[in-house]
Amino acid sequence: MKVGGRVRVPGDKSITHRALLLGAMARGSSHIGGALTSLDARSSARVLRALGAEISPLRAGEVVTVRGAGRLRRPQRTLDCGNSGTTTRLLLGLLSGHRFPATLTGDASLRRRPMRRVTVPLTEMGARFEEPAGDGLPLTIRGGPLRALRYAMPVSSAQIKSALLLAGVAGGVEVELREPTGRSRDHTERMLRHLGFDVVEREGWIGFRPGGRIAPFDLQVPGDPSSAVFLVAAALLAEAGELRIAGVGVNPTRTGFLDVLERMGGGIAVEDPVTHFGEPVADLLVRPATLRATEVAAGEIPGLIDEIPMLAALASRAEGTTVFRQVGELRVKESDRLGLVAANLRAVGATAEVSGDDLFVTGGEAPPRGRVRTAADHRLAMAFAVLGTLPGARVRVDDMVCAAVSFPDFPSALRAIGRRAA
Ligand code: S3P
Numbered sequence: 001m002k003v004g005g006r007v008r009v010p011g012d013k014s015i016t017h018r019a020l021l022l023g024a025m026a027r028g029s030s031h032i033g034g035a036l037t038s039l040d041a042r043s044s045a046r047v048l049r050a051l052g053a054e055i056s057p058l059r060a061g062e063v064v065t066v067r068g069a070g071r072l073r074r075p076q077r078t079l080d081c082g083n084s085g086t087t088t089r090l091l092l093g094l095l096s097g098h099r100f101p102a103t104l105t106g107d108a109s110l111r112r113r114p115m116r117r118v119t120v121p122l123t124e125m126g127a128r129f130e131e132p133a134g135d136g137l138p139l140t141i142r143g144g145p146l147r148a149l150r151y152a153m154p155v156s157s158a159q160i161k162s163a164l165l166l167a168g169v170a171g172g173v174e175v176e177l178r179e180p181t182g183r184s185r186d187h188t189e190r191m192l193r194h195l196g197f198d199v200v201e202r203e204g205w206i207g208f209r210p211g212g213r214i215a216p217f218d219l220q221v222p223g224d225p226s227s228a229v230f231l232v233a234a235a236l237l238a239e240a241g242e243l244r245i246a247g248v249g250v251n252p253t254r255t256g257f258l259d260v261l262e263r264m265g266g267g268i269a270v271e272d273p274v275t276h277f278g279e280p281v282a283d284l285l286v287r288p289a290t291l292r293a294t295e296v297a298a299g300e301i302p303g304l305i306d307e308i309p310m311l312a313a314l315a316s317r318a319e320g321t322t323v324f325r326q327v328g329e330l331r332v333k334e335s336d337r338l339g340l341v342a343a344n345l346r347a348v349g350a351t352a353e354v355s356g357d358d359l360f361v362t363g364g365e366a367p368p369r370g371r372v373r374t375a376a377d378h379r380l381a382m383a384f385a386v387l388g389t390l391p392g393a394r395v396r397v398d399d400m401v402c403a404a405v406s407f408p409d410f411p412s413a414l415r416a417i418g419r420r421a422a
Pocket of ligand 1: 157
């Protein structure tokens with residue numbers, strides 16, 4: 001295909017969740033422009049409404065108003081977090097500082113995802129849990145008076161880090177955290193700082209000190225780099241043209257994929273940077289490129305964790321063997337992403353294998369052809385749909401509807417960048 005035009009991608013999922021959660025904790029009305037309106041964002045809005053926040057309908061192009069009461073209220077029913085791990089884990093942090101019981105559940109994918117990674121340190125802070133399903137959902141939390149926490153996290157995860165920082169906010173206690181390998185996204189730290197809280201980093205520890213109530217705020221959500229990556233990849237694989245993706249978040253804890261693509265020979269220009277609410281935002285300018293393999297080190301993984309399906313699919317078109325080191329975390333995402341990325345690459349004729357926690361992908365030139373099983377994982381669906389744009393490709397993705405978890409109207413966005421070039 002040929003690509004062209006200037007497009008935007010939907011609002012950042014991580015920032016939208018955090019803005020909804022913090023807006024619900026503020027006393028008064030906050031306004032969120034450019035919010036993501038996908039199924040995951042709606043899951044956050046739905047559970048926060050059940051916890052007493054007034055949130056206007058999430059509609060594309062409309063500013064979302066969140067009216068919080070300064071605290072959450074006891075819910076009358078089970079909180080259904082849908083497919084969203086971020087909603088669940090961050091909410092558990094906030095609920096830890098509230099003295100009422102709440103039961104959380106989700107869809108089949110979310111119910112099998114591990115929750116002890118947050119319930120164990122939250123228990124240390126003073127929250128109590130009933131976990132009838134073992135390490136997963138449904139579970140019931142009862143928050144309480146919390147204690148300060150100093151905690152070396154066993155995995156680098158923004159969801160664990162954010163849950164614990166938000167427990168600090170809701171419970172009014174100090175929290176100190178350390179991540180083991182690489183830095184996960186730091187949107188929570190940036191937002192809390194922007195809202196006037198004391199969040200500092202010293203000698204590898206992130207320190208939060210409580211500082212009163214959250215004041216209502218106005219925020220403009222940047223485009224999601226984890227959605228932009230699919231259009232970036234389509235443009236890199238195109239035969240000709242140039243694509244500009246405007247207003248994408250380029251927080252350095254999210255742009256590891258740009259460094260990897262640069263090493264692969266697909267350098268992307270980052271233009272016209274500005275800062276909104278403590279977050280850097282810029283345009284990405286992408287041209288088709290011939291790609292070569294690279295090695296992605298363990299320390300880089302937290303900074304590109306959600307981009308691995310697309311990067312692995314791109315590696316299947318690069319010369320040589322690309323290695324992604326220590327990507328075991330992918331086994332506990334919306335699907336067993338590690339196993340399914342490799343299996344689906346093989347299903348479309350590429351060479352891919354998992355050895356221990358490492359993923360190896362060898363590039364080739366034959367058009368990808370075959371059936372892709374997504375297990376309803378949005379990022380797998382979109383990554384393989386992009387491979388399907390190659391000349392001669394015949395890629396059948398079993399479920400494209402799941403893309404709406406993070407990228408509403410993805411199929412038309414992908415078609416549009418091709419059409420614009422015509
Ligand atoms: C997210 C953190 C990441 C990421 C997820 C969103 C967040 O998970 O995979 O899509 O918004 O904090 P982990 O931090 O658990 O790796």
